[in-house]
Amino acid sequence: xxxxxxxxxxxxxxxxxxxxxxxxxxxxxxxxxxYRFLENRSSNIWNHPRTSAAGLLIAATTVAGVLSQQGVSLxxxxxxxxxxxxxxxxxxxxxxxxxxxxxxxxxxxSQSSRSSANASARLGAWALIALLLPLPFAAGCxxxxxAQDIVNWTPALQSAVATVDSTAALLxxxxxxxxxxxxxxxxxxxxxxxxxxxxxxxxxxAGVLGQIQTQIVTFQxxxxxxxxxxxxxxxxxxxxxALAAIQELVTVVSAIFALVQSxxxxxxVAQMATESHIKLAAFExxxxxxxxxxxxxxxxxxxxxxxxxxVERTEKSQVLEGx
Numbered sequence: 001x002x003x004x005x006x007x008x009x010x011x012x013x014x015x016x017x018x019x020x021x022x023x024x025x026x027x028x029x030x031x032x033x034x035y036r037f038l039e040n041r042s043s044n045i046w047n048h049p050r051t052s053a054a055g056l057l058i059a060a061t062t063v064a065g066v067l068s069q070q071g072v073s074l075x076x077x078x079x080x081x082x083x084x085x086x087x088x089x090x091x092x093x094x095x096x097x098x099x100x101x102x103x104x105x106x107x108x109x110s111q112s113s114r115s116s117a118n119a120s121a122r123l124g125a126w127a128l129i130a131l132l133l134p135l136p137f138a139a140g141c142x143x144x145x146x147a148q149d150i151v152n153w154t155p156a157l158q159s160a161v162a163t164v165d166s167t168a169a170l171l172x173x174x175x176x177x178x179x180x181x182x183x184x185x186x187x188x189x190x191x192x193x194x195x196x197x198x199x200x201x202x203x204x205x206a207g208v209l210g211q212i213q214t215q216i217v218t219f220q221x222x223x224x225x226x227x228x229x230x231x232x233x234x235x236x237x238x239x240x241x242a243l244a245a246i247q248e249l250v251t252v253v254s255a256i257f258a259l260v261q262s263x264x265x266x267x268x269v270a271q272m273a274t275e276s277h278i279k280l281a282a283f284e285x286x287x288x289x290x291x292x293x294x295x296x297x298x299x300x301x302x303x304x305x306x307x308x309x310x311v312e313r314t315e316k317s318q319v320l321e322g323x
Contacts, residue, residue, distance in 0.1 A: 060086060143204055146259045147212075150197035153256055156299060157194070160249040161186045167245040175238040182229035186249065189219040193256070209263075216253070216260045217272050223253050224278040231286050243286055250283075251292040251311075255299070258314050261321070273322030280319055 074082040164183050168176045193215050200208045227250060230242035261269055289311060297307035 143200060143209055143263050146263050147197045147200040147204075149259055150212075150256050151194065151201065153252055153299065154194050156295065157190050157249075157252050157256075160252050161190050164245045164249055167241055170241045171233075171238040172235045175233050175235055175242070178233065179230065179238075179242050182226040183246070185222060186226075189215070189222060193219055213260055213264060213268060213272060216257050217275050220253050220257050221276060221278055223249055224283050227283045227286055228278070231283075244288070244291075247286075247288045247291055248295065250287065251295045254292075254314070255296060258318070261318075269321055276323050280315060280323055284315070 164186055168180050171179055193212070196208060196212045196215055200212060223246065227243070227246045230239065230246050233239040233242055261272070264272065289308070292311050293304055293308040296302075296311055297304045300307070
């Protein structure tokens with residue numbers, strides 16, 4: 001049986017016995033190189049255990065994310081799956097490994113202290129990278145947790161709708177009717193979505209989940225259409241007020257949309273994309289990404305920089321899915 005990594009190098013034991021002196025030396029050098037490489041790697045693992053452990057944990061987190069995206073669960077663990085549990089544990093352990101760089105009291109710091117500080121800094125950066133990976137279980141590992149998160153968004157959703165309702169009074173008389181017509185029905189749509197999420201929490205079922213999936217697409221399309229209508233307002237002051245008010249609602253609805261998307265099958269996501277006639281590319285120029293990140297950061301109690309990356313990656317993911 002051949003031993004090799006590609007058709008260009010497929011060595012059998014018989015071939016080795018019939019090898020010329022030059023071929024034998026090449027084989028010997030290749031084996032020796034491989035041995036030294038593995039020896040150096042093994043030595044590096046023992047010399048830098050924390051760095052090696054961090055690398056393994058990052059690998060585990062990344063693999064868990066890929067498996068989750070492909071629908072591989074490896075069984076259930078509580079209300080989630082074994083894969084999501086492994087990813088969550090790896091992320092938590094990586095956080096424990098990361099430490100702040102050592103602050104030297106003496107201006108003349110030793111080489112070993114500087115090396116330790118640099119290692120800690122690298123581990124801290126790696127921990128942040130792992131936490132920011134766009135993994136499905138980061139948004140919600142089950143329908144129950146997603147439904148609960150939708151309910152948790154209710155205050156922000158109601159506040160955003162109330163802001164939209166009160167914005168017409170701030171616009172020029174000629175612009176107010178247009179804005180009101182573009183935003184009508186938001187109260188009913190938001191209340192229906194929250195009611196469906198609460199119904200799912202009380203009695204989880206595929207039927208209720210299907211209703212949530214349909215409603216969030218319908219609601220998001222309403223909001224996207226209103227944003228495009230607001231962008232057509234000619235009066236600069238009115239347009240600024242209108243876009244700012246709807247932007248807040250766009251962010252909340254988009255966050256809920258991403259949550260629902262994270263627990264939907266590929267077939268359902270494809271159907272949701274088909275029903276989304278107004279794509280992100282059409283209204284993206286009117287979005288305020290800073291405001292969106294601020295809203296997400298405030299809701300989840302996380303740093304603004306982390307929220308910015310999450311918003312950006314969510315938008316890119318939705319574009320790739322056809323939204």
